[in-house]
Amino acid sequence: MRNKVLVVAIILLVCSSLTAQDWTNKFKEAQRVAQQEDKKVLLLFAGSDWCAPCMKLERFVLDTETFVTYASKNYVLVKADFPRKKKNQPPAYISEQNAALAEKYNPNGYFPLLVMLTSEGVKLGEIGYKKIATDAYINILKSWETR
Structure with missing residues (x-):
């Protein structure tokens, strides 16, 4: 019995480490x-329920084990989501925060848009969806880290 519990615990631990990186929706936090933690902020502007390139970026880059591993060591991830369906709407204070973030960091309304910031909010770089490998995205992000 004890061995079964141990095996289940190990499986759960391994599976949880392979899941996508946690994104917060609270920018100030x-x-x-x-x-x-002396990390950069990686801010994602997305339309989770309508933007096909947003979904591709998440599926083929942001949710990959390679990206999750690198990002968890180097960034605090924030998602400013702009869903269209009523059932997916965030609380009003998050919508207001996201609108203010968009006004400051994404005034042209590009979706998806990844923006790297210092912890003080200084923009270091931005990139939209490109059909490139995860490693290529990571290399682009690395090039901004020293700015």
Whole structure:
């Protein structure tokens, strides 16, 4: 019995480490964590229920084990989602925060858009969806880290 419990615990641990990186929707909290952990903030502007390129970026890049592993060590991830369906709408305070973030960091309304920021909110770089490998995305992000 004890061996079965141990095996199940190990399987759960392995499976949980392979899941997608956690994205927060609280920008100020993310800045605080980034400052404490000496990380950059990676801000994603997405339309989760209508934007096909957003879905591709998440599926083929952001949810990959390679990206998740690298991002968890280097970034605090924030998702500013702009869903269209009523059932997917975030609370009003998150919608207001996302609108303010878009005004400041995505004034042209590009979707998807990944923006790298310092913990103080200084923009270091941005990229939309490109049909390139995860490693290529990571190399682009790395090039901004030293700015």
